[in-house]
Amino acid sequence: MKVRVRYAPSPTGLQHIGGIRTALFNYFFARSKGGEFILRVEDTDRERYSEEALQDLYDTLEWLGIQWDEGPVVGGPCGPYVQSERFDLYREYAEKLLEEGKAYRCFCTPERLDALRQEQKKEKKSFGYDRHCRNLSQEEIDNKLAAGMPYVIRFKVPLEGKTFFEDVLLGKVTRKNKDISPDPILLKTDGFPTYHLANVVDDHFMKISHILRAQEWIPSGALHVMLYEAFGWEPPVYCHLPMVMGKDGQKLSKRHGSTSVVEFREKGYLPEAIINYVSMVGWAYDDKREFFTREELEKLFSLEKINKAPGVFDYKKLEWFNGQYIRKKSMEELTELVLPYLKKEGIVSDPVTEEEMETVKNMMPLMAERLHLLSDITKLSAFLFKDITGYEAAALIPKKMDAEGTLRILKEILTAIEEIVKADEQEAETIFRSMAEKLEVKLGSVLMPLRVAVTGSTVSPPIIGSVKLLGVQKTAERIKIAIDKLEREVLNG
């Protein structure tokens, strides 16, 4: 059987981690089997539809490097792939069920349904539609129709018996028909189908072989099977994916932190890291390997290795993966990746000047292993481009030292600064070492005041390299400022 799978999001919000994980699994499964990956836009909810969300879907998939074989934009033999463009099809099939007595018109108002739900909640009775319109007489129906009353079409769920489906991961999942949602709506008042109708009709005509979707769909699995049976179609193979949870074990949501892929993208996560990490939530290759490129997953992915239990999304581990992938980048690649962040924060001009570009290129080796996110670059490198903001004079003084000693160190460095900047890394360090020996302090005690004077912080990239990047003049200026600060401190007691 030819593998044909689909990712069918609704453009009502930004693509989030859970959704994209489903997309990835579908995509990898298709690729690993030499099958087709189809994208379908389920835009039947006209209330929540958003153009921005649709664009975000395309942007996100492109950013991740996931290409669909059939779908919007690229087209295909089973199109259109946007449900709103298949409008008539759903009505046709809903009416077919109507004619065959497998569905019925329901004239209940939203108000009535709402009241019903309230009451059920209050009395703690089981929830659901009370099948009020299931047995209207033909006369009643004709009257309401003639009066122009709006209606929906509901599926007539059998009252007796049971329905099951076979799930690749879960095995046989059975439900008693009486436990299935009582007569779900197939076609809404506005003529658009609900998910239940649309997905069954489309999956059938798009010849979908396997449905990989989140486990939140398990309860409607049996209903969908009934619909396939009602139409006389063969249902596809089901595979319900474990859900992605937040730290508290609830379905992952904004409460837990960033959930949309764009957010991660903006913060400076790499697509490689997202793909790799997200794929490891609910899937593992073996006990020793956890680094996979998209291309490798396209070959190695398999349904059998998917876990059944839900998985907690670990932001820390994603960040660690990101750091790993950042360190795999060449300095040239990293420079390009980091540039937008520097521009956005106004660290460099936009467009970058040649001089700035030169500094950015040269600073990358110092920065690379300190980045977890690409956006970390701004705080790390600002001192190279901007005047440093105020720091406490006390910060200049290394541990176990006093202001006088520190002053001596800074003055000593100032006299040698030109020599230091001109020397190469090794020579410069030798100069500092002999300086430390002469002043009878540790190397670190010499470098710390310099570090603070130059970067404004006790935490910085390697200071010798930083000083060389900054140049004699600026370094000297900042040392002088530091000396000033300290002297004032000493004078004021």
Next chain:
RNA sequence: GUCUCCUUCGUCUAGUGGUUAGGACACCGGGUUUUCAUCCCGGCAACAGGGGUCCGACUCCCCUAGGAGAUGCCA
């Protein structure tokens, strides 16, 4: 409330009747180092509970407990 699914370290997981229950993140120590970071070494830490089946159960079966999801004119 009802139905369905799930249950190995804090987290992601390996494990398919006989293992000192392995790895990774996080955390805690230590080392390298120019602060931080990187890197290296070490440590902590789990089979939810109770019954069976079996010579032998993390692995198979049942029950309990806990968690999650569904119960929409949202998907």
